[in-house]
Amino acid sequence: MSSRHVPSTPPLLITLGDPCGIGPEIVAGAWLRGELPDAVVVGDPGVVRRGLRALGREAPLALLESPADLTACPPGCLPVLLGGEDAALAELPWGRVDGRAGAAAARWITQAVRLVQAGEGRAVVTAPIHKEALSAAGVPFPGHTEMLQWLATGADGQLPPVRMMLANPELKVVLVTIHVSLRRALELLDFDAVLSTLRIAHQAAARWGQPAPRIAVAGLNPHAGEGGLFGDEELRFIGPAIEAARAEGIDAQGPFPPDTVFMRARRGAFDLVVAMTHDHGLIPVKYLGVEDGVNVTLGLPFVRTSPDHGTAFDIAGQGIADPASLVTAARMARLLSGAGAG
Numbered sequence: 001m002s003s004r005h006v007p008s009t010p011p012l013l014i015t016l017g018d019p020c021g022i023g024p025e026i027v028a029g030a031w032l033r034g035e036l037p038d039a040v041v042v043g044d045p046g047v048v049r050r051g052l053r054a055l056g057r058e059a060p061l062a063l064l065e066s067p068a069d070l071t072a073c074p075p076g077c078l079p080v081l082l083g084g085e086d087a088a089l090a091e092l093p094w095g096r097v098d099g100r101a102g103a104a105a106a107r108w109i110t111q112a113v114r115l116v117q118a119g120e121g122r123a124v125v126t127a128p129i130h131k132e133a134l135s136a137a138g139v140p141f142p143g144h145t146e147m148l149q150w151l152a153t154g155a156d157g158q159l160p161p162v163r164m165m166l167a168n169p170e171l172k173v174v175l176v177t178i179h180v181s182l183r184r185a186l187e188l189l190d191f192d193a194v195l196s197t198l199r200i201a202h203q204a205a206a207r208w209g210q211p212a213p214r215i216a217v218a219g220l221n222p223h224a225g226e227g228g229l230f231g232d233e234e235l236r237f238i239g240p241a242i243e244a245a246r247a248e249g250i251d252a253q254g255p256f257p258p259d260t261v262f263m264r265a266r267r268g269a270f271d272l273v274v275a276m277t278h279d280h281g282l283i284p285v286k287y288l289g290v291e292d293g294v295n296v297t298l299g300l301p302f303v304r305t306s307p308d309h310g311t312a313f314d315i316a317g318q319g320i321a322d323p324a325s326l327v328t329a330a331r332m333a334r335l336l337s338g339a340g341a342g
Contacts, residue, residue: 012333015127022127129144130313160299194242215252294329295307307325
């Protein structure tokens with residue numbers, strides 16, 4: 001069980017995710033393993049207790065008024081930040097889409113972001129949410145990335161350019177497009193989108209110690225278009241965007257055939273791969289296993305990470321969900337926010 005920890009920096013803020021999914025139990029499991037000594041849970045106390053019970057465990061909660069109160073958290077108490085409690089959430093059925101769960105998940109994300117923007121947290125680590133539950137709650141965002149981007153809107157009203165990166169010890173992949181249909185993704189791809197992604201990936205890499213990353217760009221079409229025989233996007237804008245990035249001092253290479261470039265990166269030829277669409281880039285990462293995978297939102301003015309898996313409704317509440325990816329996400333958040341675990 002986690003022992004008392006007095007942080008020298010603001011704590012990590014861990015959102016519970018969808019109350020009907022595995023978020024509550026993996027957060028509880030990670031804390032019980034002693035992996036979150038510098039973290040405060042943002043969520044409903046009743047949902048946290050339910051997560052503990054799913055694991056067959058009990059633990060006292062320390063209900064905090066602010067993240068800074070972690071310094072006074074008694075040993076052996078799981079710290080939970082107060083705000084917007086709803087007793088009904090702990091009674092929702094496991095593994096079901098419910099608008100009340102989606103609304104709560106969105107509320108906790110908003111709370112955590114506002115706190116980290118105010119300097120009361122050093123990073124946000126988000127447990128999985130369910131996109132259908134968000135929609136059922138009337139939340140106008142298809143996922144974390146889009147919601148976080150909106151919450152980070154600047155004083156000038158401009159949305160920050162953000163990108164999703166999934167990473168594990170063997171592979172890091174940054175996406176140009178994310179949660180849209182494949183048809184819509186093709187419409188969104190252009191010179192500016194690719195060049196912006198290369199800039200964001202290059203700048204972000206310095207945060208984990210690679211100030212000059214070797215970036216491979218995966219083509220969109222089979223064989224990267226084969227000189228225009230199987231599609232001309234590589235010739236029209238992907239290749240030119242790579243050349244423009246290189247002119248800015250970015251070590252971007254390609255476009256390479258997407259069916260082989262990930263293997264080359266995994267073997268050490270590149271530090272990052274930029275992929276054009278969601279499944280193009282994420283299938284290779286997730287095939288290697290979600291246990292060590294981390295989702296990082298690049299381009300935000302604060303650090304946000306999450307596990308490389310979803311709500312797992314099929315096993316929610318059974319106490320068998322593995323918190324390993326959440327633990328890895330917390331470690332990545334510490335790394336990117338420039339702070340160790342202690």
